[in-house]
Amino acid sequence: MSNATGSRYLLEFEKPIAKMEQEIDRLSATQANSGRDSSELIAKIRSQLTEELTRTYANLTPWETVLVARHPQRPLLRDYIRLICRDFCELHGDKLFGDDRALICGFARIAGQRVMLVGHHKGRETREKIEANFGCAHPEGYRKALQKMRLAAKFGVPIVCLIDTPGAYPGVGAEERGIAAAIATNLMELSALPTPIIACVIGEGGSGGALGIGVADEVAVMQYAYYSVISPEGCAAILWKSAEHAARAANALRLTGRDLLKLKLIDTIIDEPLGGAHRDVAAAARNVETWIGTKLRDLKRHKTDALLARRYDRLRNLGSFFTETAAPAEPEPAAPSPAPRPSAKRGRQGAKAGRAAS
Amino acid sequence: MADTPNTPSAAPRRRMEVPQGLWIRCVGCGAMIYRRILEEELHVCPECDHHYRVDARTRIRQLNDPDTFEEFLPNLESTNPLEFTDRMPYPERLAETKRQSGEPEAIVVGKGFIKGRPVIMGVMNPAFIMGSMGSVVGEKVTAAGERAAADGLPFIMVTCSGGARMMEGMVSLVQMAKTSAAIKKLNDAGGLYVVVMTDPTTAGVAASFAFLGDITLAEPGALIGFAGPRVIANTIKATLPEGFQRAEFMLERGYIDRIVHRRDLRSELARIIDYCNQ
Numbered sequence A: 001m002s003n004a005t006g007s008r009y010l011l012e013f014e015k016p017i018a019k020m021e022q023e024i025d026r027l028s029a030t031q032a033n034s035g036r037d038s039s040e041l042i043a044k045i046r047s048q049l050t051e052e053l054t055r056t057y058a059n060l061t062p063w064e065t066v067l068v069a070r071h072p073q074r075p076l077l078r079d080y081i082r083l084i085c086r087d088f089c090e091l092h093g094d095k096l097f098g099d100d101r102a103l104i105c106g107f108a109r110i111a112g113q114r115v116m117l118v119g120h121h122k123g124r125e126t127r128e129k130i131e132a133n134f135g136c137a138h139p140e141g142y143r144k145a146l147q148k149m150r151l152a153a154k155f156g157v158p159i160v161c162l163i164d165t166p167g168a169y170p171g172v173g174a175e176e177r178g179i180a181a182a183i184a185t186n187l188m189e190l191s192a193l194p195t196p197i198i199a200c201v202i203g204e205g206g207s208g209g210a211l212g213i214g215v216a217d218e219v220a221v222m223q224y225a226y227y228s229v230i231s232p233e234g235c236a237a238i239l240w241k242s243a244e245h246a247a248r249a250a251n252a253l254r255l256t257g258r259d260l261l262k263l264k265l266i267d268t269i270i271d272e273p274l275g276g277a278h279r280d281v282a283a284a285a286r287n288v289e290t291w292i293g294t295k296l297r298d299l300k301r302h303k304t305d306a307l308l309a310r311r312y313d314r315l316r317n318l319g320s321f322f323t324e325t326a327a328p329a330e331p332e333p334a335a336p337s338p339a340p341r342p343s344a345k346r347g348r349q350g351a352k353a354g355r356a357a358s
Numbered sequence B: 001m002a003d004t005p006n007t008p009s010a011a012p013r014r015r016m017e018v019p020q021g022l023w024i025r026c027v028g029c030g031a032m033i034y035r036r037i038l039e040e041e042l043h044v045c046p047e048c049d050h051h052y053r054v055d056a057r058t059r060i061r062q063l064n065d066p067d068t069f070e071e072f073l074p075n076l077e078s079t080n081p082l083e084f085t086d087r088m089p090y091p092e093r094l095a096e097t098k099r100q101s102g103e104p105e106a107i108v109v110g111k112g113f114i115k116g117r118p119v120i121m122g123v124m125n126p127a128f129i130m131g132s133m134g135s136v137v138g139e140k141v142t143a144a145g146e147r148a149a150a151d152g153l154p155f156i157m158v159t160c161s162g163g164a165r166m167m168e169g170m171v172s173l174v175q176m177a178k179t180s181a182a183i184k185k186l187n188d189a190g191g192l193y194v195v196v197m198t199d200p201t202t203a204g205v206a207a208s209f210a211f212l213g214d215i216t217l218a219e220p221g222a223l224i225g226f227a228g229p230r231v232i233a234n235t236i237k238a239t240l241p242e243g244f245q246r247a248e249f250m251l252e253r254g255y256i257d258r259i260v261h262r263r264d265l266r267s268e269l270a271r272i273i274d275y276c277n278q
Helices: A012-034 A039-058 A062-069 A077-084 A126-131 A139-154 A172-176 A179-190 A207-211 A232-239 A243-253 A257-262 A281-300 A304-317 A350-357 B035-040 B056-063 B090-101 B135-151 B166-188 B229-236 B247-252 B262-275
Strands: A085-090 A103-110 A113-120 A159-165 A197-206 A218-222 A226-228 A268-270 A322-324 B023-025 B032-034 B070-072 B076-078 B107-114 B117-124 B155-161 B193-202 B215-218
Touching: A012 A039, A062 A197, A062 A226, A062 A232, A062 A243, A077 A085, A077 A103, A077 A113, A077 A159, A077 A281, A103 A139, A103 A281, A113 A139, A113 A281, A139 A159, A139 A179, A159 A207, A159 A281, A172 B229, A179 A207, A179 B166, A197 A207, A197 A281, A207 B166, A218 A257, A218 A281, A226 A257, A226 B166, A232 A243, A232 B166, A243 B166, A257 A268, A268 A281, A304 B166, A322 B135, B023 B035, B032 B035, B056 B107, B056 B117, B056 B155, B056 B262, B070 B135, B076 B090, B076 B135, B090 B166, B107 B135, B107 B262, B117 B135, B117 B262, B135 B155, B135 B166, B166 B193, B193 B262, B215 B247, B215 B262
Parallel strands: A113 A159, A159 A197, A197 A218, A197 A226, A218 A268, B117 B155, B155 B193, B193 B215
Antiparallel strands: A085 A103, A103 A113, A322 B076, B023 B032, B070 B107, B107 B117
16 A cells, blocks of 8 residues: 555544645646646655654554554455465364354465464455454354464474454354353463464454464564453443543553563564554565564574473463562451461562462 | 453343341342351352352352361462553552452462362452452462472362453453463373352453363353353344353353252362362
């Protein structure tokens, strides 16, 4: 997607930017038709545009980031397949129930390496969106993903997961077919699957539905993607009793790459082109491709045992934000327990705390 | 669909604890029950078998041999990683919940004995922000699982939770991965892991360590599922079938091994431990 502004969907904060882009287009057209030289003016507006884009995108609020992550023209899984996968070989079906079109799997070559690609797909056109259930997978999607990932592990093929989902589908069929059990099984099995796994949130990282293919040796979030325990709207509806407080909730949830990196919950933020991935899909895809190539080369250096030990340590230490207080806040109401307690000092280093307890 | 369901919201509003007073009108059948009788019946209605929610300490007393339970990590506290504030700052909410429930967090883990059989046990606390999982719950489950693997003891987990704790955001979501990895370790070490699902077991807890049991038991009528019923009803714009997501429904669909009445839970657990030769 170049700077053609014609049919582009505009977010509120993009409107001043779009105005400049339209002006550039108009001047270019006039110049071409009339031969009058406006190149100086065009260059001036262009530099203003770059400035404005830089300024706007450097200061996106978390809620605006969510809006960019959901932008209708944001590159989707199928764009990445087209742009960075050579020889994509889709593998359908969970061999149990069906073929979920919200979660796509298959062999591919990315950055010169064989991989198993697993990713959510939202769909672009209405028909495709409906087929993909807007990227909301059912249990059969998670079971298909696990089946293909096991296949990859069997043949020593590393796994690349691209996450882009509002969440797993909250419907009757999903519950009947055990969506909770399917996601839980994936979390457990991925924690010890003997092949490198890397995961990147390319758009929306919606809760358990995202994590269901998100347990990995390396986790990245794209610059304007988000990853959250609950949608900002859902959070606002519960805590402030109205979805209108979504912006406030987005802020409170710390769901941007920058926040998640600070909390050490992810490893990398993948840069997006100026003004977001939807302004230059090819450049966004190149950045993802580079990340995949680099990380897989690094991870392949580990022997399998070391890789799995590293993965467990990583998971063991994730989100360890607790301290040990000196004494219980309240006197023990029941069950006297004079038995010795583990006395090691505890802090944010969960692994040490855990092992001291063992 | 926007309302992704990994948080306490997913739980239905049902009576949390047994109401105060000498006589209680059962929420299940409307019968008047004498309080002491209800307690003797392990907080199950003698008329209709409605299983009331019980707090972690009561449950521990019900399941373990008298005075054998030894708690692990009793004083872990969240450090408020998100500096979260909704109607009140998260540390205030924690302090208030602590005061009201008399518990430091949403789970108690430790070592106990069931009819003489040593076990590692975790019991979740519905009265503590709906049994929600943040970094402390994640750590306690993980440490207990590791301890079970190291000591070669069965791990009994009584779940009761609305899911991940919203006030810890992504920190709570990753606890799903952390706890599942610990259960995998226990599994690979040959350890027995038995889950007892009680009302409610939903969202981020259901979709992690709750649904990873070698054996999955459930109490009658317990709500078990991923998305909360209200979220589903809003998504599909229809009323849900009677009994949807209840233990009996999950048994019929093949996701539960046995539904066990509370009075039989101790002996059922002992029996399973013996069968698995642990």
